[in-house]
Amino acid sequence: MWQQFLMGGLGLVSGFIIASGTVAFIISLGVVPRYAGITRTADKVMLYENCCIFGAILGNVLSLYRGQLPLGTAGLAIYGIFAGIFLGGWVIALGEVVDIYAILARRAGLTRGIPIVIVCMALGKALGSLFYFFKGWAK
Known part of the structure; x- marks a missing residue:
């Protein structure tokens, strides 16, 4: 108790x-x-x-x-x-x-590669979300 x-x-x-x-x-x-x-x-x-x-x-x-x-x-x-x-x-x-x-x-001083950084951030967010939902943690 x-x-x-x-x-x-x-x-x-x-x-x-x-x-x-x-x-x-x-x-x-x-x-x-x-x-x-x-x-x-x-x-x-x-x-x-x-x-x-x-x-x-x-x-x-x-x-x-x-x-x-x-x-x-x-x-x-x-x-x-x-x-x-x-x-x-x-x-x-x-x-x-x-x-x-x-x-x-x-x-x-990052003058080149900014689009690559943005795409990597978006992919990381998307993969993390997919991992979260496929593992069944969302209830």
């Missing part, structure tokens, strides 16, 4: 670590301050960052304890809006990360 509590607590703490790493990544890329600058609410950046952390913790708990929330159609619409905002934030963050490759290539 105590082993189940220990494993549950370990899983929850591990999820908190992963969720906080994800939130730290989003915040460090500057997505939250950029949104605050666009909406002219820079004085509420700490509130936005706390909401990101709370959302990650809540998502962690909800994914650990699977259940249904009786929110109805209105709750689904609100969830869809927030999920879309989150996805848009990741798209912006990905755009920021793509800029890093150009800066790295320029500083490393």
